[in-house]
Amino acid sequence: MxxxxxxxxxxxKVLQKVQAHAQTELAKDLIKEMRPSSNRKTLEQLxxxxxxxxxxxxxxxxIPIPRLQNLSNALKRLELGAGLNGLExxxxxxxxxxxxxxxxxxxxxxxxxxxxxALNRWVEQAISLPDLVKLIDQSVxxxxxxxxxxxxxxSGIRRGQQQSEQQIRNQLNQLLKSKANQLSDSLITVRNGxxxxxxxxxxxxxxGGTIHDQSSTGQTLFIEPQTVLQLNNKLAELQVExxxxxxxxxxEISQTLMPHYQDIEKNQLVxxxxxxxxxxxxxxxxxESTKPIFSQDRHVAMWQARHPLLDSNEVVANDIIxxxxxxALIITGPNTGGKTILLxxxxxxQLMGQSGLHIPCDRGSQLGIFDQxxxxxxxxxxxxxxxxxxxxxxxxxxxxxxxxxYESLLLFDELGSGTDxxxxxxxxxxxxxxxxxxxxxxxxxxxxxxxxxxxxxxxNTINASMEFDSNSLSxxxxxxxxxxxxxxxxxxxxxLGLRTDILTEARQGIxxxxxxxxxxxxxxxxxxxxxELNHLEAMEQLEAAEQLHQDLRTEYNxxxxxxxxxxxxxxxxxxxKINEAQAEASKLIQEIRELQLEQGQSQTIKEHVLxxxxxxxxxxxxxxxxxxxxxxxxxxxxxxxxxxxxxEVLSYGQRGTIVEKSGKDEYVVQxxxxxxxxxxxxxxxxxxxxxKTKVNVxxxxxxxxxxxxxxxxxRYEQAIHRLSQYLDSALLSNHSMVTIIHGKGTGAxxxxxxxxxxxxxxxxxxEYSAANAGGDGSTVVYFK
Numbered sequence: 001m002x003x004x005x006x007x008x009x010x011x012x013k014v015l016q017k018v019q020a021h022a023q024t025e026l027a028k029d030l031i032k033e034m035r036p037s038s039n040r041k042t043l044e045q046l047x048x049x050x051x052x053x054x055x056x057x058x059x060x061x062x063i064p065i066p067r068l069q070n071l072s073n074a075l076k077r078l079e080l081g082a083g084l085n086g087l088e089x090x091x092x093x094x095x096x097x098x099x100x101x102x103x104x105x106x107x108x109x110x111x112x113x114x115x116x117x118a119l120n121r122w123v124e125q126a127i128s129l130p131d132l133v134k135l136i137d138q139s140v141x142x143x144x145x146x147x148x149x150x151x152x153x154x155s156g157i158r159r160g161q162q163q164s165e166q167q168i169r170n171q172l173n174q175l176l177k178s179k180a181n182q183l184s185d186s187l188i189t190v191r192n193g194x195x196x197x198x199x200x201x202x203x204x205x206x207x208g209g210t211i212h213d214q215s216s217t218g219q220t221l222f223i224e225p226q227t228v229l230q231l232n233n234k235l236a237e238l239q240v241e242x243x244x245x246x247x248x249x250x251x252e253i254s255q256t257l258m259p260h261y262q263d264i265e266k267n268q269l270v271x272x273x274x275x276x277x278x279x280x281x282x283x284x285x286x287x288e289s290t291k292p293i294f295s296q297d298r299h300v301a302m303w304q305a306r307h308p309l310l311d312s313n314e315v316v317a318n319d320i321i322x323x324x325x326x327x328a329l330i331i332t333g334p335n336t337g338g339k340t341i342l343l344x345x346x347x348x349x350q351l352m353g354q355s356g357l358h359i360p361c362d363r364g365s366q367l368g369i370f371d372q373x374x375x376x377x378x379x380x381x382x383x384x385x386x387x388x389x390x391x392x393x394x395x396x397x398x399x400x401x402x403x404x405x406y407e408s409l410l411l412f413d414e415l416g417s418g419t420d421x422x423x424x425x426x427x428x429x430x431x432x433x434x435x436x437x438x439x440x441x442x443x444x445x446x447x448x449x450x451x452x453x454x455x456x457x458x459x460n461t462i463n464a465s466m467e468f469d470s471n472s473l474s475x476x477x478x479x480x481x482x483x484x485x486x487x488x489x490x491x492x493x494x495x496l497g498l499r500t501d502i503l504t505e506a507r508q509g510i511x512x513x514x515x516x517x518x519x520x521x522x523x524x525x526x527x528x529x530x531x532e533l534n535h536l537e538a539m540e541q542l543e544a545a546e547q548l549h550q551d552l553r554t555e556y557n558x559x560x561x562x563x564x565x566x567x568x569x570x571x572x573x574x575x576x577k578i579n580e581a582q583a584e585a586s587k588l589i590q591e592i593r594e595l596q597l598e599q600g601q602s603q604t605i606k607e608h609v610l611x612x613x614x615x616x617x618x619x620x621x622x623x624x625x626x627x628x629x630x631x632x633x634x635x636x637x638x639x640x641x642x643x644x645x646x647x648e649v650l651s652y653g654q655r656g657t658i659v660e661k662s663g664k665d666e667y668v669v670q671x672x673x674x675x676x677x678x679x680x681x682x683x684x685x686x687x688x689x690x691x692k693t694k695v696n697v698x699x700x701x702x703x704x705x706x707x708x709x710x711x712x713x714x715r716y717e718q719a720i721h722r723l724s725q726y727l728d729s730a731l732l733s734n735h736s737m738v739t740i741i742h743g744k745g746t747g748a749x750x751x752x753x754x755x756x757x758x759x760x761x762x763x764x765x766x767e768y769s770a771a772n773a774g775g776d777g778s779t780v781v782y783f784k
Contacts, residue, residue, distance in 0.1 A: 001036050002372060009348045010344075011348060011351050014308055014352060022279040023068065024272050025070040030276045031276060031279060034355045046355075046356025047353075051118075051291045052118050053277045053278050053281035056281070057285055061109075063102065063274050064101045068094065068095055068271065071088070071091055071092060075264060075268075086250060089139075090141065090143065092264060094713075096264065102123060102274065106120060119277065125269075126271075127266060132257065139253060140253070141743065142713065154246070160238050161235060162772050164238065167231050168232065171228050172228060176188070176197070183197060183199060183200065189222065194212055197225065198220045200220065200221075204223070209226050210223065284357070288312070288360065289359050290363045293365070295323070297324075298323050298370060300323045300350070301319075301324075303319055303365045305345055305346070305359075307344065308352065319481075320346055321481060322443060327442065327461070328441075330461060330462070331343075331446070331485070332452055332455075332465055337465075337467075343375075343411050344377065351373060368409065371407040372404065372405070374404060374410050376400060377411060377413040404435075405440070406439035408441070409442075410442040412443075412444040412445070413444075416446065417446070429450070432444065432458070433458070462481065463481075463484040465483050466478065466479060466485065641680060641685065642658065643660050644657065644658065645657070646686040648683070648684045650683070654672075655671070656669040657669065666678070666680065707730075707738050708738060708739040711740065711742050711753070713743075723740065723756055724756060726738075727756075727762070731783060739778055739779070740779045740781060741778040742778065750779075762783050763781055764783060764784045765782050766781045768780070
């Protein structure tokens with residue numbers, strides 16, 4: 001399709017809005033290169049992808065795609081056998097993890113019997129590489145730094161570094177105390193990779209050591225004391241060893257990745273395509289767009305079409321019908337009525353639909369499949385080429401007529417304008433006649449009244465106009481198909497107060513034919529308004545009936561779902577009760593066996609012990625209508641409670657015996673070795689039973705909560721929620737200190753962790769980890 005049309009109709013602005021929803025760089029490139037297709041099968045595939053992704057979004061499910069860089073250059077180096085740096089390996093790990101998540105996401109949808117064939121076509125091409133994901137996760141952090149557990153040697157080197165740094169700090173801390181008067185500040189700093197102290201310039205010789213730097217004023221020298229020289233040297237050697245080991249590890253991982261570079265490349269393409277599809281769906285949801293129907297016969301029926309680049313709260317929607325009963329739509333009328341916007345909306349919506357985007361129209365709208373869309377819109381006068389407005393338009397028109405086919409859509413704004421009105425009108429009619437012979441579909445706007453008659457008489461052609469409210473003297477921007485535009489100059493002048501005698505003379509100067517046409521147009525407009533009002537009333541009634549039917553259907557479906565849920569919940573709860581009862585029964589049987597063993601084979605178990613065990617079995621039965629009408633029962637029995645009665649204390653769930661009545665509605669209750677005053681409304685009478693043998697139950701402690709929490713790779717809201725839960729669990733496990741691993745990234749998650757820790761009432765303080773333990777990629781938390 002000719003590239004000029006994309007600039008004329010501002011198609012690029014639509015693509016920019018779609019790009020804003022993409023997560024991956026490769027998907028943004030795909031959006032930028034979007035172009036219309038005239039292949040029906042391709043269009044249906046593209047629209048099905050957008051529709052199914054939009055269905056997911058409406059179900060509040062989003063394809064899990066994070067922000068990913070374009071790894072084409074890194075994959076090219078793998079193909080050539082070159083090694084990658086830590087960040088590139090981390091990004092490949094993130095890509096492969098995303099691939100695994102995508103496969104799981106769509107597998108879960110399949111288990112839920114939700115089929116998305118257009119999306120599954122891409123997912124089926126994805127290749128899961130779990131071993132590579134595990135290798136990268138264990139070796140490289142999200143930011144690309146090599147982890148200590150990547151190799152035993154690297155782990156040992158870093159332990160040595162930590163020990164050396166601690167020894168250096170201990171030595172320097174002693175100097176800070178003993179030579180504080182010779183120092184500019186009581187702190188340890190680093191210059192040229194060496195630990196140094198800030199020494200006042202006048203004490204340089206007394207202090208001794210190697211000078212590595214000085215302050216801008218020269219008053220402070222940064223000196224490495226002689227006592228830490230060997231330790232600094234050792235640390236420097238360890239740093240060199242660390243770099244060599246890191247290079248070896250990265251090369252080893254790169255060599256492991258090399259045989260799989262094609263699979264990784266395929267996964268990147270799959271993720272980009274799914275991201276591309278989801279971005280189209282996000283834009284459709286944002287603009288309330290719908291899936292179009294495509295007509296091979298190039299029939300256009302856009303219901304309530306809206307220009308996608310105008311404010312949705314202000315744009316006026318119009319029905320645009322073209323191609324079935326007429327191939328040419330001629331819009332006449334004065335300026336500022338919205339003709340040009342309507343022309344652009346038709347062309348732009350057609351480009352969107354043929355590019356795989358949903359269109360800003362009501363459901364059921366239909367588009368043609370055009371091989372080309374041509375447009376001559378706006379003032380394209382070129383000073384450099386010394387062309388007039390007419391010459392510029394005519395040059396563009398000639399190009400269009402030379403390249404159009406019967407399958408093309410043509411858009412002309414003010415056809416034939418810029419020259420003598422009589423010649424311009426004749427030229428416009430001749431051009432339209434030629435287009436009609438070729439069979440192209442065309443929409444044109446014009447000021448020429450002669451074209452009203454032409455549109456009325458020419459085959460496959462119809463008049464149209466933009467509605468004008470004569471009461472408010474302003475356009476309504478609504479398209480009226482079948483009604484030609486009429487001049488409102490005299491009516492407007494009259495309402496603005498022009499003298500009557502001038503208006504009378506002006507009307508006499510208008511030909512009788514013109515006045516008849518104007519009166520005919522006015523009658524058509526009046527009849528159209530009446531028909532429209534009747535139509536609106538009928539549509540409101542139909543909409544109300546449909547809404548009532550939908551509400552009834554929704555409630556019925558909800559009732560069916562609730563019914564099924566209640567049945568399933570009842571089955572599940574019943575099974576849980578049975579399992580609990582079986583477990584308790586097994587426990588009681590085991591206790592009886594143990595009692596038998598204790599008594600010996602020759603002795604029998606005492607009767608009261610067996611009674612207690614039998615009562616325990618009886619308690620496994622769940623009574624029907626448990627505690628039904630408790631309020632009425634308590635009110636009834638409160639009047640009869642007396643000393644010696646056995647009761648249940650509801651607030652504690654314990655059995656007790658009333659010792660005495662201590663107030664109007666208050667009793668002293670003996671519960672084991674405790675005596676408490678309890679209100680009567682908290683007591684329920686129980687039948688007298690013999691004392692039971694006491695059974696001590698010990699509960700073993702559950703697994704301890706780990707002392708670190710890794711939040712890397714999680715979405716912000718989920719990570720903060722997990723952090724709050726983890727802090728509570730850590731406190732219950734009596735941890736005095738824990739580590740939160742959040743990574744560096746953009747810093748958003750790190751700041752969210754800090755805010756959460758500041759607000760937690762049991763956090764005493766927190767600080768970033770040491771440089772060799774993650775630095776500002778993790779935070780150490782101390783509890784009160």
